[in-house]
Amino acid sequence: MLKRALQSTAICTARRTHPHRTLASFAEEMAAVNKTAHAFDKTRLDALLNRRFFYAPAFEIYGGVAGLYDYGPPGSSLQANIIAEWRRHFIVEEAMYELDTTIMTPAPVFEASGHVARFADWMVKDTLNGEVLRADHLVKNVLEARIAGDKEARGAAPVPEADQKDKKKKKQVKTTAVKLEDAVLAEYESILAQLDNYSGPELGQLMRTHNITNPGSGNPVGEPQQFNLMFASSIGPTGQHPGYLRPETAQGHFLNFNRLLEFNNGRVPFASAQVGRSFRNEISPRAGLLRVREFTMAEIEHFVDPEDKSHPRFKDVADVELVLLDKYTQAAGSTTTKVMTVGQAVKDGVIANETLGYFVARIYAFLVRIGIDKKRLRFRQHMANEMAHYAADCWDAEIQNSVGGWTECVGCADRAAYDLSVHTVKTGTPLVVRQALKDPIVEERLAADFDKKALGKTFKGDAGKIQEAVAAYKEEELERLKGQLAQGPATIRTVDGKEFSVEPTLLTVERKTFKTSIREFTPNVIEPSFGIGRILYCLLEHSFWSREEDVDRGVLSLPALVAPTKVLIVPLSAKTEFEPLVKEVSTKLRQAGIHARVDDSNTSIGRRYARNDELGTPYGVTLDFASVQNRTMTLRERDTTKQRIGPIDEVIAVVEALVNGRIDWEQACERLPAYDGTQAVE
Amino acid sequence: MLKRALQSTAICTARRTHPHRTLASFAEEMAAVNKTAHAFDKTRLDALLNRRFFYAPAFEIYGGVAGLYDYGPPGSSLQANIIAEWRRHFIVEEAMYELDTTIMTPAPVFEASGHVARFADWMVKDTLNGEVLRADHLVKNVLEARIAGDKEARGAAPVPEADQKDKKKKKQVKTTAVKLEDAVLAEYESILAQLDNYSGPELGQLMRTHNITNPGSGNPVGEPQQFNLMFASSIGPTGQHPGYLRPETAQGHFLNFNRLLEFNNGRVPFASAQVGRSFRNEISPRAGLLRVREFTMAEIEHFVDPEDKSHPRFKDVADVELVLLDKYTQAAGSTTTKVMTVGQAVKDGVIANETLGYFVARIYAFLVRIGIDKKRLRFRQHMANEMAHYAADCWDAEIQNSVGGWTECVGCADRAAYDLSVHTVKTGTPLVVRQALKDPIVEERLAADFDKKALGKTFKGDAGKIQEAVAAYKEEELERLKGQLAQGPATIRTVDGKEFSVEPTLLTVERKTFKTSIREFTPNVIEPSFGIGRILYCLLEHSFWSREEDVDRGVLSLPALVAPTKVLIVPLSAKTEFEPLVKEVSTKLRQAGIHARVDDSNTSIGRRYARNDELGTPYGVTLDFASVQNRTMTLRERDTTKQRIGPIDEVIAVVEALVNGRIDWEQACERLPAYDGTQAVE
Incomplete structure (x- = not known):
């Protein structure tokens, strides 16, 4: 169960894409909601991202390594x-309290957390060429291809060409039009629906039963074997300390719990937060x-009293409407979402508690604010059999995209007391809250009282064990012991199995009578956990389109808030007469805290703007001869390509208000007249 | 040489402390320049940093691992x-162009860069108990202890108690008062002065000659062996790709050079920059x-034409005065610094070129701006024998502190074309700039011209090798070949050693006649490389003091720019009547972009302020009954503890101006009257 448990909470955040849950109508939905004037074209987006160095395979000149990517200037800025x-x-x-804990982690930590034993995927090897495949992905890809082949054979439309190309690139299985028996089809669909439920041996059995081989080579594959996803290393010169690169930042929070608690004056709730790199040695990332094998996560651990999961600011978010896909709906085989306010969802018990609901709403607000299309964002609840045994509830923010379908980009789980408990047990250091009770609890109960001196004399080295045994009663x-003693010596059995007769x-x-004035408890943890790279990629897809009149160049309609560069400064040419103005405008924008770039390259203004549309730069200002003469400047808006004009300082003021979100483009247009390409403003 | 080469540039940045260069008068200088009213007390600072969770040993509840630290909330914020x-x-x-490249790196990259073969320290093992010691540190510690013992025996003052304690903690060598012969003393001093020059076998020889044993156990040590400082791992499920955790971010820049160059429209100069984690498996970090074994670096790689290292903004920094310790002074056995403007230093050839000088000045400005005491900051030039063979010049920003003396915190090196060249050779991908020449270069030279068809017929598979051999002539x-051919067949020897007679x-x-209109060159790299953790620690030392009247509590006089929290909001109590005001002030400060914290804990206002003096919070505002009645608020300044009073909105406006550096405390006092503890302002 632990594997599942681990996967279905934080650890899972940056992993699972649930591609088998992709909507059939995905392509159509996409066309409807995407901003693009043309149908979304993944090939064009990829070309843009590569051309503009948003990111690229790491170590490209060394042939690259799967699952490792470098972010170039626009990608780095967007991420930052x-x-x-x-x-x-x-x-x-x-x-919240920010933390920055180490990536390199000694083995005992992940032994306690369960990662060493069970943070693994099942892999199979091609018995002839040695190729390694992830077992569940193999089953999924082969069965999906057979189902698609069946559909084709039954006369459904063939898979669109773009998708085929994509499949080929991802080395997926080629579809062949072969009709299946109805019973076989039903069985395949049932297997796919519960794919996350199979153990390794069960996957092996499925492969034998359904004659699943390596589709790339046609060769048989061996028995599934567990492969631990943590990168191993060792610390120190003698190799005496085995260590792992963390697969999540969470353990760093838990291990520092006592220091954090003290920092918060001994009280809960409080939250710690950390942004940092984590590592997973994926079997075949594609x-x-x-x-990916190395990624940036942002994780929050909100520590809360298990008996009180209310949230003081819940009322601020209660009216936020969310698209929810709850566990009951899924269990009934449907993916129909419901729109519901967070307040209603918590009230109806759809979301387990206020704190969880509060964070779900805050996650929603964050994603929408940075530019995720709210029509392609939903919150999916983990199903009963999918959720960790210790978790009370878990919701994933899933963002729809062309690669992974509805992809988990943020997990928001109630991890209960699991983590703090396992580290307490392993280290003997209590990770608990001690709370003074207003009204001490008074209770009567039976208690054993030894004559320790006499006991020691009689039983010597065993006296301690006898006391321990009774302490655990x-x-x-x-009650039974009391009865025995009333009649004579009692028999006490110690942990090592010996029995002693005690007078x-x-x-x-x-x-x-016992009086307790301190309540001691292990806090529960609500954990919102963000995969930054996944969010960033989905944001790029949601922002990408191309203009009717220029399909070869793309536009990234990133919000100014996250756009790598906010303003492009475009002098008519690199001639020295524009230099003082370029310097003045650059300096003024920088002093206003706005990130601007100058593009004085030897190419037309139109080309320079087009290049920056691809970089997602929302605004551009042009400095030309009129600027030198009249101190005016035009302002261009990326999405509409409309231009306005005004005195330099007024344009800077408008840009500053736009970038900081105080006004929108419409309001900007009220302050600056339209530019028709000829006029100058006094 | 490569080991030295690597150590003395970027890779060295976060490593070398040169403690043997500590000034004799360090304690006195410190007392003179430190802001503390009492002598600097490292024990008190450590207690504060631990108590307030600036940072702490990682995995403390698991017993900790040397050289790994977690940053708590104030440390994380300070670092951020x-x-x-x-x-x-x-x-x-x-x-600059920001990058974010991966930490996990396949082995071939570090084979090319030289790290796999030579990024190592020499270690020795205690032959009886197996303890591992760094060879150079062992020699240094033992000889320094003998010299100190000699001084004591000759009647000098004994080592101060605080230093002794510190030594004990660092497991250094206990000093015993034994007088040395003058010749021996001179030899020891000479060894220490050139410690960085010894190879491993030479260190082994020194240990035998001078009878150096493990001071902890008294046992002999074995021969020095190389220990590679990179953490090793392997990538992928079959362990087929050996990988390392990067020990510097620099290689990520170099490998992406062609993409960066294209991003900059094919022109140099430009600079890339990256902030990220790096790893070094130190032998015994103390x-x-x-x-430390894991640390955050910030590195810049400025790519420049090797024939033009001028900098367009050099004139902006030419008048900056720096404290310089040049290589000639050091070679003459002195550590006397010179104060010089950057302009003069470049003009006199003390600093090799404008670009290097520009960055040295910018590094200086950065360090002083974040709060490093300029009296404890100097720039030390690498000596001829210390510098990499490929480097033109290298300057370290050294910051004085109580642990490492003058400690290298930033390195600023001219790495020439080394890195781009080795990756070009290893990958066959040219990492070069191609520049159109205004005036094409026309030159006459001899050229060989084969009848390829006939050559192929005659020599079959060897024809290509023959052409290759001649192409390398x-x-x-x-000229000689031409002469031979004039008389008959010529003998051509191919790379594989075969000889062919060619008609x-x-x-x-x-x-x-050859005409070249493109100039192709490998750019040089100027590399400023920052060890963020080292800078952060030095900043904490420079900011720490304690008040005459309260020595047990410290104050961290961090500039508002980097202070973890800018403003503490202190309501008289947690009573509900203050809640609306607390919320109002918090919201207004947040909207002004100022990071504030509320402390409504159940303790006196004085204690709450004292706690925040330890956290380095520069300003505090108090909300009391007068605030509720008159909407006034007091403003407290951390270093002076002086308080002013004014209307809430005016105090917020003053705080905003203070935090953003537009006014200083004196100007703030002009806007707000002094608070004597009783008055209220209408």
Whole structure:
């Protein structure tokens, strides 16, 4: 169960894409909601991202390594801006405690957390060429291809060409039009629906039963074997300390719990937050930024009293409407979502508690604010059999995209007390909250009282074990012991299985009054966990379109908040006469805290703007001869390509208000007249 | 040489502390320049940093691992603010290209860079208990202890108690008062002065000659062995790709050079910049944040034409005065610094070129701006024998502190074309700039011309090798070949050592005119490389002091720019009547972009302020009954503890101006009257 448990909460955040849940109508939905004037074209987007160096395969000149990507200048800035907004939205607004813990982690930590034993995927090897495949992906790909072949044979439209190309690139299975028997088809569909449920041996059985081989080679595959996804290393010069690269940042929070608690004056609730790199040695990563071996996560651990999961600011978000896909709907075989306010969802018990609901709403607000299309965002609840045994509830923010379908980009789980408990047990350091009770709890119960001196004399080295054994007795056992002692010596069995006969003179059992003025408890943890790379990729897809009149060049309609560059400064040419103005405008924008770039390259203004449409730069200002003469400047808006004109300082003021979100383009147009290409403003 | 080469440039940045260069008068200098009212007390600072969770040993509840530290909330915020200012100061102001490349790196990259073979330290093993020690540190510690013992025996003052304690903690060698012969003393001093020069076998020889044993156990040590400092792992499920965790971010820049060049329209100069985690498996790290196994670096690679290292903004920094310790002074056995403007230093050839000088000045400005004491900051030039063979010049920003003395915190090296060249050779991908020449270069030279068809017929598979061999001929070899061919067949020797007799009909050598309109060159790299953790620790030391009247509590006088929290909001109590005001002030400060915290804990206002003096919070505002009645608020300044009073909105406006550096405290006092503890303002 732990594997599942781990996967279905934080650890899973940056992994699962649930591609088998992709909507059949995905392509159509996409066309309807996408901003593009043309149908979304993944090939064009990829070409743009590569051409403009948003990101690229790492070590490309060395042939590359699957699942490792480098972010270039626009990708780095976009990522930095997403993280900056994340910090503002969560850490600053919620007064969370930021942490920065190490990636290199000694083995005992992940032994306690369960990762060493069970953070693994099942893999199979091609018995002839040695190729390694992920077992569940193999079953899924082969069966899906057979179902698609069946559909084709039954006369459904063939798979669109673009999708075929995509499949080929991802080395997926080629579809062949072969009709299946109805019973076989039903069985395949049933297998796919519960794919996450199979163990390794069960997957092996499925492969034998359904004659599944390596589609690339046609060769048989061996028995599924577990492959631990953590990168291993060792710490220190003698190799004496085995270590792993963390697969999530969460353990760093839990291990520092006592220090954080003290920092918060001993009280819960409070939250810690961390942005950092994590690592997973994926078996064969082939989904671009959606499944990588090294990635940036942003994780929050909100520590809360298990008996009180209300949230003081819940009322601020209660009216937020969300698209929810709850577990009951899924269990009934449907993916029909419901629109519901967070307040209603918590009230109806759809979302387990206020704190979880609060974070779901805050996650929603964050994603929409940075530019995720709210029509392609839903919250899917984990099903009963999918959720960790210790978790009370878990919701994934899934963002629809062309690679992974509805892809988990944020997980929001109630991890209960699992993590703090396992580290407490392993280290002997209690990770608990001690709370003074207003009204002490008074209770009567049986208690055993030894004559320790006499006991020691009689039993020597075993005296301690006898006391330990009795200390572990429950109320009814003490009752029985009391009865025995009333009649003579009692037999006490120690943990090592020995039995001792203890005289009533050495031990009495009596009812006593106990007063507790301290309540001690292990806090529960609500964990929103963000895969930044996944969010970034989905954002790029949602922002991408191309103009009717120029399909070869794309536009990235990124919000100014996260756009890598906010303003492009375009002098008519690199001639020295524009230099003072370029410097003046650059300096003024920088002083206003706005990230601008100058493009004085030797090409037309139109080309320079087009290049920056691809970089997602929302605004551009042009400095020309009129600027030199009249101190005017035009302002261009990326999405409409409309231009306005005004005095330089007024344009800067308008840009500043636009970038900081105080006004929108419509309001900007009220302040600056339209530019028709000829006029100058006094 | 490569080991030295690597160590003395970027790779070295976060490593070398040169503690043997510590000034004798360090303690006195410190007392003179430190802001503390009492002598600097490292024990008190450590207690504060631990108590307030600036940072702590990672995995503490698991017993910890040497050289791994977690940053708690104030440490994380301080680090984030230092990095934010670094980004603003370098990336934004200089329009650099930010990168975010992977940590996990396949082995061939570090084979090419030289790290796999030679990025190592020499270690020795205690022959009886197996303890591992770094060889150079062992020699240094033992000889320094003998010299100190000699001084004591000669009647000098004994080592101060605080230093002794510190030594004990660092497991250094206990000093015993034994007088040395003058010749021996001179030899020890000479060894220490050139410690960086010894190879492993030489260190082994020194240990035998001078009877150096493990001071902890008294046992002999074995021969020095090389220990590679990179953490090793392997990528993928079959372990087929050995990989390392990067020990510097620099290679990520170099491997992406062609993409970056294209991003900059094919022109140099330009600079890339990256902030990220790097790893070094130190042999026995024992110097707190100054020598760690995992650390955050910020690195710039400025690519420049080797024939033109001028910098367009050099004139902006030419008048900046720096404290310099040049290589000639050091070679003469002195550590006397010179104060010089950057302009003069470049003019006099002290600093090799404008670009290097520009960055040295910018590094200085950055460090001083974030709060490093300029009296404890100097730039030390690498000595001829210390510098990489490929480097033109290298300057370290050294910051004085109590742990490492003058500690290298930033390296600024001219790495020449080394890195781009080795990757070009290894991958066959040219990492070069191609520049159109205004005036094409026309030259005459000999050229060989084969009758390829006939050559192929005659020599079959060897024809290609023959052409290759001739293509590699220099002018004089072609001249000789021409002479041979004039008399008959010529003998051509191929790379595999075979010789072929080639008839004159197959090959002619003639003088031809060549016109070159493209200049191709490998750019040079100027590399400023920052160890963020080292800078952060030095900043904490420079900011720490304690008040005359309250020595048990410290104050961290961090500049508002980097202080973890800018403003503490202190309501008189947690009573509900203050809630609306607390919320109002919090919201207004947040909207002004100022990071504030509320402290409504159940303790006196004085205690709450004292706690925040330790956190370095520069300003505090108090909300009391007068605030509720008159809408006034007091403003407290951390260093002076002086308080002013004014209307809430005016105080917020003043705080905003203070935090953003538009006014200083004196100007703030002009806007707000002093608070004497009683008055209220209408």
